Amino acid sequence: MADPILRLERLSKHFGALRVTNELSLDVERGEVHAIIGPNGAGKTTLISQISGALAPDHGSIVFDGRDVTGLSMAQRARAGLARSFQITTILPNFTVLDNVALAVQARQGHSFRFVRAVNRDRSLTDAAAAHLETVGLLERAGTRAGSLSHGEKRSLELAIALATRPKLLLLDEPMAGTGREETERLVAVLKRLASDYTMILVEHDMDAVFALADRISVLVYGEVIATGAPEAIRENQKVRQAYLGEEA
Amino acid sequence: MRAAMPMVDDPHRTSEVRHPVSMTLFAVQLLNGLQLGVLLFLIAAGLTLVFGVMDFVNLAHGVQYMVGAYLAVVFTTLVGNFFMALVLAMSAALLIGLLLEVTIYRRLYDRDHLDQVLATFGVILFLNELARVLFGPSPLTVPVPEALSGAVLLMNGLLYPVYRIALIVAGLAVAVGLWLLVTQTRIGMLVRAGATNARMVSALGVNIRQLFMIVFGFGVMLAGFAGFTAAPILSVEPGMGDSLLILAFVVIVIGGIGSIRGAFFAALIVGLVDTLGRTFMTDIFKLFLSPSAATDVGPAVASMLIYILMAAVLFFRPTGLFPAKGS
Amino acid sequence: MAKTASPATPSTAPRPSRILEGTWIPLVVFAILAVMPAVSVALDDSFLTLFVIRVMIFAIAAVSLDLILGYGALISFGHAAFLGIGAYGIGILSAEGTDEGLIAVPVALVAAGLFALVTGAISLKTRGVYFIMITLAFAQMAYYTTTSLSAYGGDDGLTIWSRTEFLGHAILDDRTTFYYVTFACLLGAYLLCRMIVASRFGRVLTGAKQSEVRLQAVGIDPYGYRLVAYVISAMLCALAGVLLANQTEFVSPAYMGWHRSGDLIVMVVLGGMGTLHGAIIGAAAYLVLEEVLQDFTEHWRLIFGPILVLVVLFGHGGIVRLLSILSGGRNRG
Numbered sequence: 001m002a003d004p005i006l007r008l009e010r011l012s013k014h015f016g017a018l019r020v021t022n023e024l025s026l027d028v029e030r031g032e033v034h035a036i037i038g039p040n041g042a043g044k045t046t047l048i049s050q051i052s053g054a055l056a057p058d059h060g061s062i063v064f065d066g067r068d069v070t071g072l073s074m075a076q077r078a079r080a081g082l083a084r085s086f087q088i089t090t091i092l093p094n095f096t097v098l099d100n101v102a103l104a105v106q107a108r109q110g111h112s113f114r115f116v117r118a119v120n121r122d123r124s125l126t127d128a129a130a131a132h133l134e135t136v137g138l139l140e141r142a143g144t145r146a147g148s149l150s151h152g153e154k155r156s157l158e159l160a161i162a163l164a165t166r167p168k169l170l171l172l173d174e175p176m177a178g179t180g181r182e183e184t185e186r187l188v189a190v191l192k193r194l195a196s197d198y199t200m201i202l203v204e205h206d207m208d209a210v211f212a213l214a215d216r217i218s219v220l221v222y223g224e225v226i227a228t229g230a231p232e233a234i235r236e237n238q239k240v241r242q243a244y245l246g247e248e249a
Numbered sequence: 250m251r252a253a254m255p256m257v258d259d260p261h262r263t264s265e266v267r268h269p270v271s272m273t274l275f276a277v278q279l280l281n282g283l284q285l286g287v288l289l290f291l292i293a294a295g296l297t298l299v300f301g302v303m304d305f306v307n308l309a310h311g312v313q314y315m316v317g318a319y320l321a322v323v324f325t326t327l328v329g330n331f332f333m334a335l336v337l338a339m340s341a342a343l344l345i346g347l348l349l350e351v352t353i354y355r356r357l358y359d360r361d362h363l364d365q366v367l368a369t370f371g372v373i374l375f376l377n378e379l380a381r382v383l384f385g386p387s388p389l390t391v392p393v394p395e396a397l398s399g400a401v402l403l404m405n406g407l408l409y410p411v412y413r414i415a416l417i418v419a420g421l422a423v424a425v426g427l428w429l430l431v432t433q434t435r436i437g438m439l440v441r442a443g444a445t446n447a448r449m450v451s452a453l454g455v456n457i458r459q460l461f462m463i464v465f466g467f468g469v470m471l472a473g474f475a476g477f478t479a480a481p482i483l484s485v486e487p488g489m490g491d492s493l494l495i496l497a498f499v500v501i502v503i504g505g506i507g508s509i510r511g512a513f514f515a516a517l518i519v520g521l522v523d524t525l526g527r528t529f530m531t532d533i534f535k536l537f538l539s540p541s542a543a544t545d546v547g548p549a550v551a552s553m554l555i556y557i558l559m560a561a562v563l564f565f566r567p568t569g570l571f572p573a574k575g576s
Numbered sequence: 577m578a579k580t581a582s583p584a585t586p587s588t589a590p591r592p593s594r595i596l597e598g599t600w601i602p603l604v605v606f607a608i609l610a611v612m613p614a615v616s617v618a619l620d621d622s623f624l625t626l627f628v629i630r631v632m633i634f635a636i637a638a639v640s641l642d643l644i645l646g647y648g649a650l651i652s653f654g655h656a657a658f659l660g661i662g663a664y665g666i667g668i669l670s671a672e673g674t675d676e677g678l679i680a681v682p683v684a685l686v687a688a689g690l691f692a693l694v695t696g697a698i699s700l701k702t703r704g705v706y707f708i709m710i711t712l713a714f715a716q717m718a719y720y721t722t723t724s725l726s727a728y729g730g731d732d733g734l735t736i737w738s739r740t741e742f743l744g745h746a747i748l749d750d751r752t753t754f755y756y757v758t759f760a761c762l763l764g765a766y767l768l769c770r771m772i773v774a775s776r777f778g779r780v781l782t783g784a785k786q787s788e789v790r791l792q793a794v795g796i797d798p799y800g801y802r803l804v805a806y807v808i809s810a811m812l813c814a815l816a817g818v819l820l821a822n823q824t825e826f827v828s829p830a831y832m833g834w835h836r837s838g839d840l841i842v843m844v845v846l847g848g849m850g851t852l853h854g855a856i857i858g859a860a861a862y863l864v865l866e867e868v869l870q871d872f873t874e875h876w877r878l879i880f881g882p883i884l885v886l887v888v889l890f891g892h893g894g895i896v897r898l899l900s901i902l903s904g905g906r907n908r909g
Binding site for chain 2: 653717888
Binding site for chain 3: 053054074075076079083084091092095099104107113115118119120122161
């Protein structure tokens with residue numbers, strides 16, 4: 001357990017009297033796909049938001065890549081290598097698909113106080129962006145206005161944008177939410193390919209996808225991790241079956 | 250010119266303040282500041298509620314103040330009795346406000362802020378010009394009502410006009426009434442809830458359109474009341490609401506959008522700081538500058554004071570002193 | 577507008593027809609402006625040149641506003657302050673005996689830039705309605721400050737006795753030269769803004785307008801970019817102020833009045849927001865409308881106010897969109 005990419009220590013967040021994250025500690029190892037599952041209202045999105053920096057925890061600490069990032073903003077964490085996809089699609093609807101990704105490439109290349117050169121003639125941006133689109137299978141839609149993509153395509157675009165920041169850790173908040181069967185299978189295949197190159201935290205409801213992708217699974221119930229382990233161990237875990245899987249069966 | 254300053258006819262203001270600051274002068278300016286604060290509150294209260302509940306930027310709110318003042322001119326001339334005129338003018342102000350709401354504003358609630366700003370800007374241009382056409386460009390006056398004329402001796406050497414005292418009392422009474430209305434009644438509860446979360450209120454099955462109209466009508470009446478009651482001590486002229494509107498913005502920014510309590514305290518602070526600053530800033534600068542430099546710098550700094558205050562509040566509390574919206 | 581690029585080359589280069597569609601309007605606009613002095617001579621109408629200079633001056637201010645309003649969605653209701661600061665920069669320096677443009681113009685622009693830096697740093701911390709009110713309030717602060725500048729005319733304003741000179745040459749005294757100097761400033765401002773919106777910086781600005789969270793998530797904090805855009809916009813607007821002071825040979829607090837700020841927004845929206853050339857057309861349309869209505873009645877605002885309301889309620893996209901519809905082009909996204 002030496003040198004995890006992400007270490008959460010006694011993270012807590014309250015909304016009024018409601019404890020959505022309760023003294024939560026968790027390590028994510030380098031190279032693994034770590035799935036976080038749990039029933040609705042378990043606090044998964046709140047947790048992702050605290051890791052990405054959209055929400056500040058009440059107390060506890062977040063150590064990313066050996067550095068305490070608890071006090072950093074979302075943008076600062078993104079620059080440090082923490083990329084996030086959103087449960088509710090968050091893209092730039094009036095940009096083309098390619099430009100959405102190119103903006104992320106641009107952010108990765110350093111500050112954007114560059115006023116002279118036109119972005120759409122900058123091959124260092126467009127080529128890299130095109131490569132990421134190819135990875136998620138969206139290259140042929142490069143010139144389309146992002147707002148007019150189908151829901152499934154938007155999910156893929158989110159992924160491409162996250163990849164373009166060349167993250168050390170990918171936070172995927174329900175990447176399959178609302179996508180059809182076929183689209184889900186395609187996304188799982190894409191993520192499976194990416195799993196060898198990226199460390200990921202995957203929050204997902206689709207259990208088939210989770211068990212297909214995850215190296216380890218943590219089960220979140222009422223803001224607490226009740227179990228962490230390999231997929232098989234989680235499947236067999238009695239506590240988990242009661243709290244979570246039991247409800248589904 | 251700064252039509253908003255209610256102390257234009259104050260002998261202490263026009264006479265150059267050369268003698269040492271006296272207790273009487275300070276007390277007079279304190280009262281003047283209080284009175285400006287109360288006036289600002291009446292305008293800012295309606296504005297902040299309309300912002301808070303409807304998310305509607307109504308630049309033309311200041312024009313409603315002007316409308317109130319002109320209605321004072323019209324109705325005091327027509328009926329003679331000040332208080333009768335007040336009742337009639339309030340009804341007319343409400344009618345004019347609702348007419349604008351039904352014909353124009355209603356179509357703007359769903360639009361973005363830019364559209365709201367532009368359309369209400371158009372309304373301002375129109376009504377200011379209409380006032381100019383109907384009443385001429387020169388300032389008009391309204392006599393102080395007989396019952397409230399004269400002055401009283403408040404303390405040794407401090408003679409203060411009864412009417413101004415009445416204004417302060419009336420303003421404070423309205424503030425208390427408004428506070429009771431907002432905190433103690435069902436409508437008030439809905440308004441407060443609306444300022445915090447408009448979608449929730451409409452989810453509760455409340456007729457949000459109707460609520461909007463009530464809030465809007467209330468705001469219009471308050472602004473009209475402010476204009477009417479200010480008419481006897483100010484000159485009534487086209488565009489008189491514009492500078493007050495911006496002061497009301499400053500009040501709202503300092504107090505926090507949607508907060509009646511914030512509007513109240515911020516209005517008093519702005520009224521006092523502005524009035525006292527204008528009176529004493531030059532003297533304060535004379536303490537460490539040459540008299541001529543102080544007379545150059547003093548007024549300039551005095552006119553910047555409330556904006557500096559606003560900037561400072563924003564810097565430390567970006568959502569104002571009493572934010573109504575949950576973060 | 578679903579158009580598919582060929583799978584092999586994901587090029588964002590616009591198609592030829594699209595290039596033409598985007599460019600013909602500004603080309604026509606600048607071509608007309610370029611020949612206006614000759615037209616004015618041919619018609620023997622000296623007022624025309626003066627009027628078009630005025631149009632171009634306000635066009636510079638409107639273009640500068642469009643940079644932050646149209647591309648950054650920052651509703652600045654205090655832009656006239658920068659116009660006024662530019663004008664007062666010239667006026668005050670002239671009153672102090674400095675008419676040299678190589679000193680006065682930079683001083684005026686930097687003064688506006690500094691004011692924008694300080695007020696922008698505070699107002700850009702806020703959003704929406706707050707931003708509108710705060711920019712308005714800061715402009716009003718500048719307004720009242722100038723009214724109390726008794727050494728420089730206060731309320732009454734300040735007459736400028738000699739126009740700005742360049743290396744001792746009073747080139748602005750010649751009307752045609754003044755015209756082409758203004759023309760060059762407008763063209764320069766327009767091209768500068770065009771370049772900025774097409775750059776990396778511009779992409780951040782337009783991206784932040786669509787989703788601030790998205791930018792944060794890829795590691796960009798829009799605040800600094802918005803602030804720089806605000807300062808650039810302010811300095812360009814101050815350039816318009818410099819020219820305005822020289823044309824009218826007079827500066828007064830009225831230049832900073834909040835109605836003036838409102839007028840600038842009207843120009844941008846009337847012409848077509850977020851196009852830059854729309855701002856030029858909007859400025860021209862506004863001033864022509866003002867001129868025509870004023871001929872009709874001195875109470876022209878009585879007509880203009882309702883027109884404005886109607887334009888907001890029913891006209892979307894301004895004159896530029898109208899033009900591109902009339903010319904058979906497609907609507908801009």
